[in-house]
Amino acid sequence: MGHEIRAFVLDDSVKARRGKKMAGISSHFDHLTGRVVKGQQVLTLGYATEEVFLPLDNELYISQKNIAELKQPFRDGRSHVAKRYRESVLLSKPEMAARMVARAGPEGFYRRVSTGGCLVWQ
DSSP, X not given: OOOOOOEEEXXXXXXXXXXXXXXXXXXXXXXXXXXXXXXXXXXXXXXXXXXXXXXXXXXXXXXXXXXXXXXXXXXXXXXXXXXHHHHHHHSOHHHHHHHHHHHHSTTTTTOEEEETTEEEEO
16 A cells, blocks of 8 residues: 555635626736736635545635725624635735644644544544
8 A cells, every 4th residue: 555645735716707896806817827817816725635636725815906895894894704805805825825724734634533443534
């Protein structure tokens, strides 16, 4: 039995959007096309093996260039959606990536628990 390659993988895919009234869009460099596009960029943390990619966490990243402003503020700034939106504007991609890896770290994805003689990942 050989050693299986396993790793965390970060992906920052860009989805171009054309709507003029969409919140959460900004200008991003699209590595596939080699151009700057207006759209949404999602940073995804996944667990990869040689056979499979399992998405674990994702966050919307809003750059500081050409941000489409919210048409109206959130009713409750304490809501989960309002907090996630605020973080997507304020945090850099490396900061987001570090937080996602920390959430998937020793107390999360890595933790192994023995149940009835079986070893399971949580």
